Amino acid sequence: xxxxxxxxxxxxxxGHVLTGGDLGAWERDWRGRxxxxxxxxxxxxxxxxxxxxxxxxxxxxxxxxxCGIGIVPQGGNTGLVLGSTPDESGTxxxxxxxxxxxxxxxxxxxxxxTVDAGCIIDTLHECTSAxxxxxxxxxxxxxxxxxxGVLSTNAxxxxxxxxxxxxxxxxxxxxxxxxxxxxDGLRGLRKDNTGYDLxxxxxxxxxxxxIVTAATLRLYxxxxxxxxxxxxxxxxxxxxxxLERARYSLGDALTAFExxxxxxxxxxxxxxxxxxxxxxxxGAYAVLLEYCATDAGMRAPLEDTLAAAMQQGCATDAVLAExxxxxxxxxxxxxxxxxxxxxxxxxxxxxVSLPLGAMSSFLDATAAALCAAIPGVRVLHFGHLGDGxxxxxxxxxxxxxxxxxxxxxxxxxxxxxFAQVTAHGGAIAAEHGIGSLRARRLAQVEPxxxxxxxxxxxxxxxxxxxLNPGRVLLHSVQNPCMEKxxxxx
Amino acid sequence: xxxxxxxxxxxxxxGHVLTGGDLGAWERDWRGRxxxxxxxxxxxxxxxxxxxxxxxxxxxxxxxxxCGIGIVPQGGNTGLVLGSTPDESGTxxxxxxxxxxxxxxxxxxxxxxTVDAGCIIDTLHECTSAxxxxxxxxxxxxxxxxxxGVLSTNAxxxxxxxxxxxxxxxxxxxxxxxxxxxxDGLRGLRKDNTGYDLxxxxxxxxxxxxIVTAATLRLYxxxxxxxxxxxxxxxxxxxxxxLERARYSLGDALTAFExxxxxxxxxxxxxxxxxxxxxxxxGAYAVLLEYCATDAGMRAPLEDTLAAAMQQGCATDAVLAExxxxxxxxxxxxxxxxxxxxxxxxxxxxxVSLPLGAMSSFLDATAAALCAAIPGVRVLHFGHLGDGxxxxxxxxxxxxxxxxxxxxxxxxxxxxxFAQVTAHGGAIAAEHGIGSLRARRLAQVEPxxxxxxxxxxxxxxxxxxxLNPGRVLLHSVQNPCMEKxxxxx
Numbered sequence: 001x002x003x004x005x006x007x008x009x010x011x012x013x014x015g016h017v018l019t020g021g022d023l024g025a026w027e028r029d030w031r032g033r034x035x036x037x038x039x040x041x042x043x044x045x046x047x048x049x050x051x052x053x054x055x056x057x058x059x060x061x062x063x064x065x066x067c068g069i070g071i072v073p074q075g076g077n078t079g080l081v082l083g084s085t086p087d088e089s090g091t092x093x094x095x096x097x098x099x100x101x102x103x104x105x106x107x108x109x110x111x112x113x114t115v116d117a118g119c120i121i122d123t124l125h126e127c128t129s130a131x132x133x134x135x136x137x138x139x140x141x142x143x144x145x146x147x148x149g150v151l152s153t154n155a156x157x158x159x160x161x162x163x164x165x166x167x168x169x170x171x172x173x174x175x176x177x178x179x180x181x182x183x184d185g186l187r188g189l190r191k192d193n194t195g196y197d198l199x200x201x202x203x204x205x206x207x208x209x210x211i212v213t214a215a216t217l218r219l220y221x222x223x224x225x226x227x228x229x230x231x232x233x234x235x236x237x238x239x240x241x242x243l244e245r246a247r248y249s250l251g252d253a254l255t256a257f258e259x260x261x262x263x264x265x266x267x268x269x270x271x272x273x274x275x276x277x278x279x280x281x282x283g284a285y286a287v288l289l290e291y292c293a294t295d296a297g298m299r300a301p302l303e304d305t306l307a308a309a310m311q312q313g314c315a316t317d318a319v320l321a322e323x324x325x326x327x328x329x330x331x332x333x334x335x336x337x338x339x340x341x342x343x344x345x346x347x348x349x350x351x352v353s354l355p356l357g358a359m360s361s362f363l364d365a366t367a368a369a370l371c372a373a374i375p376g377v378r379v380l381h382f383g384h385l386g387d388g389x390x391x392x393x394x395x396x397x398x399x400x401x402x403x404x405x406x407x408x409x410x411x412x413x414x415x416x417x418f419a420q421v422t423a424h425g426g427a428i429a430a431e432h433g434i435g436s437l438r439a440r441r442l443a444q445v446e447p448x449x450x451x452x453x454x455x456x457x458x459x460x461x462x463x464x465x466x467l468n469p470g471r472v473l474l475h476s477v478q479n480p481c482m483e484k485x486x487x488x489x
Numbered sequence: 490x491x492x493x494x495x496x497x498x499x500x501x502x503x504g505h506v507l508t509g510g511d512l513g514a515w516e517r518d519w520r521g522r523x524x525x526x527x528x529x530x531x532x533x534x535x536x537x538x539x540x541x542x543x544x545x546x547x548x549x550x551x552x553x554x555x556c557g558i559g560i561v562p563q564g565g566n567t568g569l570v571l572g573s574t575p576d577e578s579g580t581x582x583x584x585x586x587x588x589x590x591x592x593x594x595x596x597x598x599x600x601x602x603t604v605d606a607g608c609i610i611d612t613l614h615e616c617t618s619a620x621x622x623x624x625x626x627x628x629x630x631x632x633x634x635x636x637x638g639v640l641s642t643n644a645x646x647x648x649x650x651x652x653x654x655x656x657x658x659x660x661x662x663x664x665x666x667x668x669x670x671x672x673d674g675l676r677g678l679r680k681d682n683t684g685y686d687l688x689x690x691x692x693x694x695x696x697x698x699x700i701v702t703a704a705t706l707r708l709y710x711x712x713x714x715x716x717x718x719x720x721x722x723x724x725x726x727x728x729x730x731x732l733e734r735a736r737y738s739l740g741d742a743l744t745a746f747e748x749x750x751x752x753x754x755x756x757x758x759x760x761x762x763x764x765x766x767x768x769x770x771x772g773a774y775a776v777l778l779e780y781c782a783t784d785a786g787m788r789a790p791l792e793d794t795l796a797a798a799m800q801q802g803c804a805t806d807a808v809l810a811e812x813x814x815x816x817x818x819x820x821x822x823x824x825x826x827x828x829x830x831x832x833x834x835x836x837x838x839x840x841v842s843l844p845l846g847a848m849s850s851f852l853d854a855t856a857a858a859l860c861a862a863i864p865g866v867r868v869l870h871f872g873h874l875g876d877g878x879x880x881x882x883x884x885x886x887x888x889x890x891x892x893x894x895x896x897x898x899x900x901x902x903x904x905x906x907f908a909q910v911t912a913h914g915g916a917i918a919a920e921h922g923i924g925s926l927r928a929r930r931l932a933q934v935e936p937x938x939x940x941x942x943x944x945x946x947x948x949x950x951x952x953x954x955x956l957n958p959g960r961v962l963l964h965s966v967q968n969p970c971m972e973k974x975x976x977x978x
Contacts, residue, residue: 109729109846110877111736132737156680162741165680167689168657181938190876191645191654191842191919193693195931195961196943200656200689204682221737240598247600248621248710251783252651252741294740294790301784353680357598387679388599430680442684449670453950454685460949461942472684 001039001067004060008042008093011052016043016099026094029085030078030141033437036086039069041094047174047182047213053095054211055180058466070469071095073207075118075149078141080351081435083153083206083471097148100213103127112171112188114216117148124217134222136163136255140338148212154204156431158290158334161386162255163220165431166203172216173199178209178462188216201457206433207468209461223292226255227302228327231309231318234283236360239385241314243356246289247386249305253298256290257386258334264382267340268333275333278319287315287385288334337382341393346402347380348394348413352421353430356388366420370394373416374409389430392417418445439474490528490556493549497531497582500541505532505588515583518574519567519630522926525575528558530583536663536671536702539584543700544669546582547955559958560584562696564607564638567630569840570924572642572695572960586637589702592616601660601677603705606637613706623711625652625744629827637701643693645920647779647823650875651744652709654920656692661705664691667698667951677705690946695922696957698950712781715744716791717816720798720807723772725849728874730803732845735778738794742787745779746875747823753871756829757822764822767808776804776874777823826871830882835891836869837883837902841910842919845877855909859883862905863898878919881906907934928963 009017018026018041028035044050054071061069068091074084075097086092100118107113108131115124121135121142128135137150139157149155151173156165163169172186175198185199202210233239239259246254262281269277279286291302299320306318321327341347354362363381370377376397383390394413396405418428422445434442443451451473458465458473469475498506507515507530517524533539543560550558557580563573564586575581589607596602597620604613610624610631617624626639628646638644640662645654652658661675664687674688691699722728728748735743751770758766768775780791788809795807810816830836843851852870859866865886872879883902885894907917911934923931932940940962947954947962958964 107844107846109733110844154682154686160680164657167686168653177938177942183938183942184936185939187914187916188844189842189916189919191649191873191878192916193643193918193920193922194916194935195923195939196698196946197643197656197689197693198939198942200686201946204686209685221740223740244598249783251710251712253783294738294742353678355596355599355677357596384680389680425676427676427678427681427683429682430678431682433682434684446683447673449666449672450674450684450687453666453672453687456949457685457690457946460945 004057004069005040007056007060008040008053011056012042012044012049016045018043026074026077026096027085029082031080034082034085036088036092037090038086038094039091041096043096043099045099047176050095050176050211050213051180051182054176054178054466057093058178058180058464061464061466067091069093071466072468073097073148073152073211075146076120076141076144078145079149079153079435080432081437083433083435083468084149087436087470095211097146097213104214106131106133108133110188111219112216113219114172114186114188114214115147116214117146117212119147121145121147121150128219129222132222134220135169135217136220137166137169140335147215147217151203151212151215152205152207153433154431156384156387156389158256158258158384160384160389161257162252167200169218170199170203170215171218173202173212174214175202175210176213178464178466183210186214186216204433206435206471208458208472209467211467221294224294226290226292226327227299228321228330229289229291229302229306229318230278230330231287231289231306231315232279232281232283233285233287233315236284236363238314239285239287240356240359241312242287242309243385245309245312245314246305250291250301253291253293253301254289255292256288257384258288258382259385260286260288260334260337260382261380263378263380264337265333267344267380268336271340271343272336275336276329277333278330279317282316288330341380344395346406348406348410350392350417351389351430351432352392352417352426352428353387353389354421354424354426358424358426359388362420362424362426366392366417369416369420370413373412414441434472436470439470439472442472443474493546493558494529496545496549497529497542500545501531501533501538505534507532515563515566515585516574518571520569523571523574525577525581526579527575527583528580530585532585532588534588536589536665539665539700539702540669540671542584543665543667543955547667547669547953550953550955556580558582560955561957562586562637562641562700564635565609565630565633567634568638568642568924569921570926572922572924572957573638576925576959584700586635586702593703595620595622597622599677600708601705602708603661603675603677603703604636605703606635606701608636610634610636610639617708618711621711623709624658624706625709626655626658629824636704636706640692640701640704641694641696642922643920645873645876645878647745647747647873649873649878650746651741656689658707659688659692659704660707662688662691662701663703664699665702667953667955672699675703675705693922695924695961697947697961698956700956710783713783715779715781715816716788717810717819718778718780718791718795718807719767719819720776720778720795720804721768721770721772722774722776722804725773725852727803728774728776729845729848730801731776731798732875734798734801734803735794739780739790742780742782742790743778744781745777746873747777747871748874749775749777749823749826749871750869752867752869753826754822756833756869757825760829760832761825764825765818766822767819768806771805777819830869833884835895837895837899839881839903839906840878840919840921841881841906841915841917842876842878843910843913843915847913847915848877851909851913851915855881855906858905858909859902862901903930923961925959928959928961931961932963
């Protein structure tokens with residue numbers, strides 16, 4: 001392997017092939033579930049270096065078909081499904097795109113920007129808002145996650161209701177293929193039917209088909225004003241009623257509809273006592289609505305919507321943030337949930353989506369199944385109700401050790417939850433992706449005909465299974481090497 | 490081949506395998522460019538019959554590898570690029586989806602509907618509007634074109650500016666694969682990251698990777714009101730200025746921005762004298778703006794936008810339709826352009842898209858190149874400026890026979906136009922697709938790395954090149970059969 005590492009040093013420079021010292025920042029996943037061991041961390045500075053690294057590695061693998069070497073692309077390493085960290089084999093190269101941070105172009109006429117894959121989402125927000133433009137991508141990890149990671153996982157967030165997932169933000173891609181060629185698909189056109197949509201195929205494929213090195217993103221004119229409201233909602237049927245009413249009366253100006261159950265807010269109060277919950281739920285839920293308008297004076301439709309919802313019984317009470325600072329404070333409560341959960345201790349987490357009509361039934365059936373199986377278990381859910389996306393997390397009964405609970409019960413809990421998701425027509429992965437954490441599940445729940453097509457596509461674009469092996473697809477049966485690569489939990 | 494036709498009769502019934510009589514409706518393309526010859530027209534009634542037809546055909550082809558048989562899926566047969574009609578070999582089966590017209594489900598809660606591929610777009614409009622829902626897909630052929638065709642070609646239309654192309658309307662697909670299996674991808678979720686996005690791969694692949702048999706489409710609450718305005722615009726820079734102003738002041742409520750050059754409106758006046766052009770252009774262009782709002786009272790923003798644009802010089806004059814009837818009349822002028830062109834006689838047509846910033850330069854350079862090559866040539870362009878999409882058509886000089894002109898000059902004109910499109914960072918196919926008409930061009934203008942990936946994907950999902958051979962990809966080099974299949978012009 002020294003020959004390969006030497007070649008890589010020749011491409012990216014000695015200082016950017018890391019093999020010694022503490023590589024924990026690249027080897028450990030965001031949630032701290034697992035730590036792998038990398039053969040090396042390679043940090044290219046530009047697209048051509050990425051291509052050269054892939055080509056050199058592919059050539060080495062061809063000469064040493066049993067080496068088991070694979071390339072794991074990594075952006076901000078904020079993924080939640082073990083998709084961007086190496087496994088324990090010690091044969092994975094972590095290819096970090098973080099040095100590639102150029103904003104190549106901001107085009108106000110075309111309402112688009114072209115940026116390197118390693119750009120942090122927050123820096124793009126700063127860059128666009130300075131020009132009166134808006135990238136409405138909003139997700140919890142935006143201060144750390146990168147464009148490449150967001151597109152590779154088709155990340156979602158809080159404004160999918162109006163603006164769609166990462167897939168919908170992307171007008172073009174630059175990708176390094178498994179053979180180390182550069183595909184320049186950065187035209188950034190609104191309409192482009194020149195053959196198969198390779199862009200959409202790469203988006204969400206988690207670096208298993210190619211490595212995203214740059215993207216052209218869709219921008220919007222900055223809204224004149226955004227208002228945030230907080231509603232106290234008795235139950236799921238009411239939450240859905242409020243959503244429907246808000247959609248009809250606010251249309252596209254309804255940009256977020258976030259659901260929080262009472263347990264989630266209890267944890268925020270417990271672990272982040274300095275935050276003020278605008279209205280503590282008298283029933284099952286609180287809802288945060290965001291309304292962004294092109295006219296600074298148009299607050300009335302949101303007020304009217306909330307008033308009508310209260311009259312109709314969909315909401316028990318509601319408050320409207322008075323200014324931007326208060327809007328920020330409302331959002332902070334919503335955003336504090338993941339951290340408050342972490343402080344509470346380990347839990348078994350799921351990121352699922354469901355048809356809205358099946359939401360109530362799913363929640364009832366799943367809670368019943370879990371409580372029957374593990375008496376005293378505590379369920380917490382919150383998420384992006386406008387998109388049918390719930391983060392559905394299961395905590396141990398009081399006084400049970402969280403770590404032991406997760407170790408002993410995770411599989412059983414997953415079985416129960418995913419069985420209900422499937423029975424209700426939902427998806428076991430909504431916005432976090434598959435990675436290696438859900439690869440086995442994916443093969444179980446998706447129809448064989450879909451899995452066969454995915455494997456055929458993988459084999460077509462990455463026949464030697466060089467790129468992020470074992471992620472999304474458990475293993476490529478055509479590659480005998482794969483059996484040697486242990487799968488992460 | 491009799492054995493195959495017998496098997497197909499056994500599947501769909503004797504009356505639905507057409508081999509005799511006049512098959513012109515299926516063999517002739519919409520524009521009347523070419524008439525192919527079908528082995529048979531097969532009309533399945535349901536998804537299972539489609540699957541059985543494909544399986545039987547695949548089995549026959551396996552036993553007779555030199556037979557040259559392929560399957561050409563067909564919906565409303567309104568395509569403009571020879572994608573849905575058989576070639577002249579007499580070995581193509583036209584698989585018409587037109588009998589599959591069921592609306593399987595309309596889900597007002599989930600804002601979605603699931604429909605058979607053979608449903609006509611207009612019937613879906615009727616079905617949804619009766620329920621206060623909206624399918625904002627709006628395109629010229631909507632009275633004849635089908636869901637399957639619209640998705641297979643990723644059709645666009647007049648509201649892409651706000652709602653995107655067909656790809657953006659589709660939440661799920663049901664597809665029959667090249668091996669005759671049924672993939673049920675109809676979950677219809679807003680967020681679904683369970684592996685590679687097969688849905689997006691099939692959309693826009695023109696039936697070459699699988700046959701779309703049903704789809705789940707995204708719906709919207711019906712807008713409270715839509716207003717239409719017509720502006721007199723001196724030149725392209727002003728048109729782009731008006732577009733930018735309208736986008737910033739109207740936001741998502743700006744649902745269409747249609748450009749018509751003076752020549753296009755001259756043809757409408759000549760061939761459709763009963764239609765009243767609201768404002769005949771004093772300069773180069775007229776623009777039609779559509780504004781759809783959730784509040785019936787909000788006409789003021791559109792008025793303000795037009796007033797500001799006139800003050801700024803982006804528009805010389807503007808009128809607002811006073812009521813729905815007048816709005817309809819404005820649209821009729823825009824929609825009359827294709828027919829008026831047809832009445833004027835043959836022309837060399839292009840459907841291209843460009844970055845907005847390159848639009849003026851593209852128009853100047855292309856007109857100059859054409860006029861230098863063919864003195865007296867008449868250029869007409871119109872289209873969806875909001876999406877950078879122009880229909881750019883070239884008519885013969887006065888008193889030159891149109892048929893001879895197209896026959897003699899089409900290739901040269903295409904060379905000139907596409908060279909400018911490519912030089913300006915545009916796409917040679919914006920919303921009409923590739924079919925067989927542009928397959929050779931696609932291979933010329935797209936980078937080899939992209940073409941190689943497309944061929945690899947085709948081979949992975951349809952290794953025997955059974956589905957719509959010769960469309961999108963000129964031929965699959967791996968299939969010796971293909972050389973026997975002549976390509977349409």
